[in-house]
Amino acid sequence: MKLLTHNMLTSKCMKGVSVGYPLGINASDVRVSEVDFNPDFIARMIPKLDWAVLYNAAESIGQLEDLPKDLANNYENDQEFLKKVHHVLLEVDIINGELVCPETGRKFPINNGIPNMLLNEDEV
Amino acid sequence: MAFPQPNAQRELANRKILEELQLKKQLLLKQGVASTLNASALPVLGSTPTQSTDGHSMNSLQRAALQTANTQSTGFFISQDSSFGNLILPSISGFEKPKVLLEQYVTPPHLGSHMLYTIQSQYGDLSGKLVADIGSGCGALSVGAAVLDAGLVVGFEIDSDALDIFSDNISDHELTNVDAIQCNVLKDIPIQYVKFGKVFDTVLMNPPFGTKHNAGIDMKFLDVALQLSNNAVYSLHKTSTRQHVIKHAESLGAKAEVLAELRYDLPSTYKFHKKSTVDIEVDFYRFLV
Ligand SMILES: C[S@@+](CC[C@H](N)C(=O)[O-])C[C@H]1O[C@@H](n2cnc3c(N)ncnc32)[C@H](O)[C@@H]1O
Numbered sequence: 048m049k050l051l052t053h054n055m056l057t058s059k060c061m062k063g064v065s066v067g068y069p070l071g072i073n074a075s076d077v078r079v080s081e082v083d084f085n086p087d088f089i090a091r092m093i094p095k096l097d098w099a100v101l102y103n104a105a106e107s108i109g110q111l112e113d114l115p116k117d118l119a120n121n122y123e124n125d126q127e128f129l130k131k132v133h134h135v136l137l138e139v140d141i142i143n144g145e146l147v148c149p150e151t152g153r154k155f156p157i158n159n160g161i162p163n164m165l166l167n168e169d170e171v
Numbered sequence: 172m173a174f175p176q177p178n179a180q181r182e183l184a185n186r187k188i189l190e191e192l193q194l195k196k197q198l199l200l201k202q203g204v205a206s207t208l209n210a211s212a213l214p215v216l217g218s219t220p221t222q223s224t225d226g227h228s229m230n231s232l233q234r235a236a237l238q239t240a241n242t243q244s245t246g247f248f249i250s251q252d253s254s255f256g257n258l259i260l261p262s263i264s265g266f267e268k269p270k271v272l273l274e275q276y277v278t279p280p281h282l283g284s285h286m287l288y289t290i291q292s293q294y295g296d297l298s299g300k301l302v303a304d305i306g307s308g309c310g311a312l313s314v315g316a317a318v319l320d321a322g323l324v325v326g327f328e329i330d331s332d333a334l335d336i337f338s339d340n341i342s343d344h345e346l347t348n349v350d351a352i353q354c355n356v357l358k359d360i361p362i363q364y365v366k367f368g369k370v371f372d373t374v375l376m377n378p379p380f381g382t383k384h385n386a387g388i389d390m391k392f393l394d395v396a397l398q399l400s401n402n403a404v405y406s407l408h409k410t411s412t413r414q415h416v417i418k419h420a421e422s423l424g425a426k427a428e429v430l431a432e433l434r435y436d437l438p439s440t441y442k443f444h445k446k447s448t449v450d451i452e453v454d455f456y457r458f459l460v
Binding site for chain 1 (some may be wrong): 320354
C-alpha cells in the first residue's frame, strides 16, 4: 500500500465512526521500489492531498527522508520537490502491517501490500 | 478449470513479451485500434473475424504466448489479432476457482485490449491518470492500464483469492504503479468522499451483470464509480439494458455514450448452459461525469 492510497483511505463506513481519518499505520515491512517519475501527475495530485496526513504518515514509518513539513510555493516547477513527493507517495510501499481506525482502534491488516478494509456485518 | 501455477518458462515468455511491448508501445498507441471505433457506426467487436486489426502481425514469440494462453485458459480467449490483447492480457492468470455468486470471469483479452486502447488513444484517460478499477478481479484491466502508464491504478476487490492472483499478475509483469484495496465496493468502500470524493480521474470496471438474485448490481457499481470519478467512467453493460442504463446515468447527472457493441463470450458456468461458452451482447460505455 502506497502513501497516496493511504491518504485517501478512511474507516468512516464503520458504525459509529464519524470521520475515521487519518488511519494510523503500524508497519512491520516497508519496501521501496522504483516507479517512473511523472512530474505532471505528481503536481496534479498535490492539491488533492492532505499534506499534513502525508507528512505524518511518512514520518510514522520512518520514510520521511527530507520531505518538507510545508508545501513549497510554485511546486509545479520545482522538479526537486516533486521528485521527493513522488518518492513518498508512490515508491514507499507498506507490505505488511496494519491500519488503525483513529476513533475505535479497530485494526485493518495489511498483507502482501493489500489493506483488508472489509467490515463484519455488525460493524456497518 | 484451474490455471497451472506460473512456471519458469511462462515467466520468461512474459518477460520477453514485456520487453517487446515496451518497444512497441508508443507505436501501438499511435496506430491504436481505436481508429476503427466511431460513434456513428458502432462496430461490433468480438466474434466477428472481419475486424480490422492494429496492423501488427504476430511474431513467433507472440504467437507462442497466445497459444500457451489458449491451451492454459478456460476456453474464452479469442484468437484474433490485436497486438495488445495477444501480448499482454493473455499472459494474465485467471480465477482458479471462480465464484459464481461474485460473477468472477476475466475480461477476454481481445475485448480488454480494444477497451484500453480506445480509452487511451481516443480520450487520453489512462496515461498519467489516477485510475480506479472496481471489482478488479485478477487485474486484467488494472494491468492493462498500468502498462499504458497510468500514474497509479488502485484495484478494489472483495475476494482474497482473486487478490492473490492480482498480486501475482502485478509482480509477474513487474509493475510498480498499481495498488489494491480489499473491500466491498457496495457497502464499505473506504474512500474519503467528503474531502476526496471524486479523487480518481478515470474509473474502469467490468461489473457483475447481476442474476435473478441481485438484478441491478451493475447499476450499483455505476453509482459508486460515478461518485469516485472526476472525469470519466468506462464500463460494460448488457446491450439488452441499454435504455435503462442511459436513463440511470442521466438521473445521476452523467452523460452516457456507447462506444462499441461487443460480443462477449461468457464462460457457460454462469449460464448453466450445455455449450462451453455463451455469447452475450454487451455495450462498452463511456460515462462523462
Ligand atoms: C466480471 S469480474 C471482472 C474482473 C476483472 N475486473 C476483469 O475485468 O477481468 C467482477 C469482479 O467483481 C468482484 N466483485 C463482485 N462483487 C463485489 C463487491 N461487492 N465489491 C468488490 N468486488 C466485487 C468479483 O469478485 C469479480 O472479481
